[in-house]
Amino acid sequence: MDSPSKDPPVAPFILFGVVMALASLPFLSALPSFQVHSEMTDLLAGDQRSLSSFKDANSQLANTIGSQSAVVLVSIQSEDVFSPKTISQIVKITTALTASSNITHNFSLASPRINPSFKIDSTLSTLALHSRLSANNLALIGHGDFNGTRSSLGNLVHAAAIVGPALIRDTHQLKSAELSVVQKTLIRARVLSQQAQLAGAALSLAHHATNEWSRFEEYNIKPFIPLTQWIKTVLNREANAPALALGDIRQKIKMEIAAVKQIEKTYDRPIFRFDFTSIFPKPITQLSPDEINDIRKWTTQFPFFRNLIVDGQGRNAMIFAFAQKGPTNRVAKAAFCRDINERLQPFRDAGHDIRVLSFPHGEVETMEYLEQDLKRFAPAMFGIVFIVLLITFRGSLRLVLFVMTLQIAGIALTLGLAPSMDSHVSPFTAPLFPLLAGIHLTLLIHMGTALQTALRSGHSGDNALSAMLGQIFQPSGYAALTTCVGLFSLTFSEVRPTAEFGRLGAAGISLLFALTFGPGIVLLKLLGGLQPLPQRKIDHTTQWLESLPMRLAGKQTIIFAATTITLVVIIVGLQKIRTDIRIVEFLNPQSNTRLSLESLDQSYGGINFAKLEIDTGKKGGVRSGEFFGLVNHLHEFTSKQSGVSMTYSLGGLIKASDEIIQRDLPRLAALTPASLRASIMLDQFDQPEVRKDLPLLDSLYNRTRQKGWFVLRTQDLPSREYITMLKAVETEAKQAAPEGWKISMQGPIQAIQKADRQIVESQKGSALFTTILIALVLAVLWRSAPLALLAFTANIIPVGLVVAVQGLADVPLNSITIMVAAIAFGVAVDDTIHFITHWQLERKRGAGTREAVLRTLRVKATPIISTTVILMAVMGVFSLASFPPVVAFGWLSAIGYLTALTSALILIPAALCWRK
Structure with a gap:
């Protein structure tokens, strides 16, 4: 039996325990503030496609209905x-x-307000027409003094009819030689009078004709003088003459439109009105089958109804x-x-x-599933812990009570740690807490078994506690450090839930280690019962564990063959790893939210929306013919792309609305050019009441009309296919766009690529950081590079196997499963640390290589197996979770711990036996 003086004294740990108990009070006081957040931004943190759509939908609602809608x-x-x-x-x-x-x-x-229609205010349109005709001197075109003309002409005709015959007779009579001078004088006077009457009537008619000609020039010729100037300009030989003429005409049209708008403003009502009515012109029970079929056909084909309020087959509404609010x-x-x-x-x-x-439904349902998971987790965890503790400690109720008390304290402290660190806990970081409880439990089991070993060695009281600390404090510290390293490596991830998991996990492990070797030592002393125990007989299990590594030590070929096969499996599996982060894969397959999303995806043509931005570079650019030509070309191009179910654009909206104008106002459509109709419709779309009924408008163009968006709707495609399709559309748009326009779909493409890159880089970064730092820790701990390399190799193979299994099982890398490798490596290496550290201790006591392995197996096999069983059980409890990534995280980690156990109790002992 070793001298107690070589082991750490107990007093400093007792003092630290009191200080730690007091320092824990702030964490316990923060416990009531603990909460799990389930906002959509938390649930979609890893799904950039859905997160982008969520933010866009929120902004549209804020613009049309209100910021709290x-x-x-x-x-x-x-x-x-x-x-x-x-x-x-x-x-x-x-x-x-x-x-x-x-x-x-x-x-x-x-x-009642869904069917778009166009109407004209006939009274206001007549008033506006008369006003503009008058303003442009066109109101009197064709007007004249027809009554005056008729009167003057009538007077002349009347005079000619009455005076004419007499004038002819008197003129002829003047030629007679038989007339006297007096008679001729009288006749001449009468002729002059008659001529005067005829001249007066003729002059009156001439004067009236002159006035009418002046009026004709004023009302019928003068208004068209500018047109003659435009015609002359067009006929000019200069190259830009037609363009100048057309520009003048456009300017005149703009002036007239502005004047008409002013009339609308004056009377506070539009002449041309975009309105909404019911799809059904009368009660549906009064409609004939043909009328219903016509409504069905039009509704399922209208691009802004199809797959929005009704699917293409008319089976879902x-x-x-x-x-x-x-x-x-x-x-x-x-x-x-x-x-x-x-x-x-x-x-x-x-x-x-x-x-x-709805967003609230998804959030509430997620929390309900999480609460159900916790209700299942708690009894399962308690049952596992209680059974394993009874088996491990051979019925020692004091040690069982000790472990259960510290477990409860540890859970309370880690829960209080979250609000103290201002950590944003989501349903996908909540599994950290049972994981921390499981890791803490393994530490407590190592402590309990070490205490029993010390008691069986004849120690008692503080000497037993000191011997226990001498056996496990250093390796437990390094084991906690490696676990912290594995968790802390996750903080470098750009995926927020993953980084939060790592930050809170590393702090939690540190806190639990301090709790165990502070208040835990105080509790052991208070519980008492630290009396020597009888030596335990070696049972069949221990004999089997001792003999198996010895038998394998002589069969290096088998071990090398098994290792080679494992490496091949790892290489093949790594090739199949995929990153595919979609919200549906995070939700329970039976959840209403997931079923609704899948139904929406299948029945309505997809749940993903991507926006191609078209920046014309000038205000009002989306009104141009070039813009409409581009989007029409893109509509045709995307119709041939696999996975695209619907496309939306301002051009598509104008085209659909123009069909409604031709349906409702055929005469107006026939008399006005398409460009003018488009301009009128754009003005109507800016009306607040119209934007409320058409919230999609904010996704089609901005208020300055400089930018437009071509929106694609797709089904829930894998990331690689989705990005390929988006890039094809972007490339086609850039080739077809006018020079100087900026075309970009970088938003959705970069978001998805960034998410995938974040996942891959997080996996690489956390793995690299973990392996390098843990290798350095092991080398410092054992002061032996070969031992550090052995431990590193023995644990990197199981972790590599876990990642390979993930690829072979087609489990995608996401914000949950990327944590498996780093955590599994950090936790799995704990067993190796305890084993090799104790092996070194036995070697220092004079045991040979093989004997040191046997002694280590007798002491460490039970706690290593127990801790592995506990960790696997905790991970197995995750299989009860409602979220598929958490389930995958559980069983993948369990595989990692099982293979790490095999490595710790078979591969490492066999390898140590080969050492000279």
Whole structure:
């Protein structure tokens, strides 16, 4: 038996325990502040596609309804959503939803304001026409004094009819020689009078004609003088003459449009109005089958209805319910979702297939699943811990009580640590706490078994505690350090949940180590019972564990062959590793949110939206023909791309709206050019009431009309296929765009590539940091590079095997599974540290190489097996989780710990036996 003086004294640990107990009070006081956040930004932290869509949707709602608004999507499935029965149910569901004072707006097949239409205010249009004709001197075109002309001409004709014959007769009579002078004088006077009458009538007509010609010039020729100037300009030989003429014409048109807008402003109503009515012109029960079929055909083909409020087959209909004020905290979110669900439940009870999707529903459901997981985790963990402790400590209730007490204290401290560090705990970082509890438990088991070993060696009281500390304090410290290194390496990740996991985990391990060797020592002393124990007989299990490494030590070929096969498997598996971060893969396969997302993806043409930005470089650029030509070309190009279900753009909206104008106002469509109709429609789209009914507008162009967006809707494609498709569209747009325009889809592409790069770089960075630092720690601990290399190799192979299994099992790298390698390596190397450290101790006591291995197996086999079983059990508990990445994290880690156990108790003992 070694002298107690060689082991650490107990007093400093007792003092540290008291100080540590006092220092722990702030963490315990922060425990009530602990909470798990389930906001969408937390749930989507790793899914850049969905996170981008979420932020875009939020900004649209803020622009159209309000910054605190929320939208609820309600999908109803039916054989025919246009049947009177289904439409009636949609009306009832909408009525039930809008009965809530918070639901202020809805959008569905049954909405009274959904069918776009164009109308003209005939009274105001007539008034505006007369006003502009007068302003341009066109009101009197064709006007004249027709009554005056008729009167003057009538007077002349009348005079000619009355005076003419007499004038002719008198003129002829003057030629007679028989007339006297007096007679001739009288006749001449009469002729002069008659001529004067005719001349007066003729002069009156001439004067009137002169006036009418002046009026004709003023009203009919003068207004068209500018047009003659434009014609002359066009006929000019200068190269830019036609362009100048057309520019003048455009300027004149703009002036007239501005004047008409001023008239609309004066009368506070538009002449040309974009309005919304019901899809059904009369109650659906009064519609004929042909009328319903026409409505079905138009609705399922209209690009801004298809796959938004109804799918292309007419089997699924969507109700958009907009809440003026969305819930802002967990209680309010739960109440909001409960209210929506209660309003929909009667329809579900009636047999209707209804899916609900909203951000609050996803957040609340995630928290509910997490709470269910915790309810399953707690009894499972307690049962595992209690059974393993009883087996490990051979029924020592004091040690079981000691471990359980420190476990409870450790859990409380780590939970209080989170708010103290201002850590943002999400459902995907919450598994850290049972993991910390499991790691803490392994440390406590090593302490308990070391204490029992000291008691069986004849020590008692403080001497037993001192002997225990001499055996495990240093290796436990290094083991905790390597675990901290593995966790701390995750803090370098750019994926927020992963970095948070690592930061909080490293701090938690440090805190638990201090708790164990501070207050833990005090608790052991207070519990008492530190009396010598009888020596334990070597059982069959121990004999088998001793003999197996010895037998394998002489069969190096088998070990090398097994190692080679393992390396081949690792290489093959690593080639199959993929990064694919999608929100549906984070959710429980049976969760309503995931089922709704999958239904939306399958029935409505996809859940992913990507935006190609087109910057024309000038305000109003999206009005140009070049812009519309480009987006029309992109519509045609993307229609041939695999995975693209729908495309949306300002050009597509204008085209669809123009079809409505031709339907509603065929005469206006025939009399006005397409460019003018497009300009009128753009002005209508800027009306607040129109933007409220068409929230998609903010995704199509900005308010200055300099930038437009070409929006692609796709199904939930794997990242690689998705990026390939986006790059193809971006390349085509750059080639087709006018010179000087900026085309970019870098937002979504970079987001996804960044997410994938973050995952890969995090895996590489954490693995490199962990391996280098742990190798250095081991070399310092044992002061032996060969031993450090042996431990490093023995543990890197199991971890590599875990990563390979991940690839072979097609488990994607995401913000949860990337932590497996670093954590598994940091935790698995703990057993190696305890084994080799004790082996060195036995060697210092004079044991030979093989004898030191046997003695180490007798002392360390049980705690190593127990700790591995506990860690595997904890990871096995994760299989009860509702989130697939957490489940994968659990079973992958369990495989890592199992292979690390094999390495610690078989490979390392065999390798140590080969040492001379």
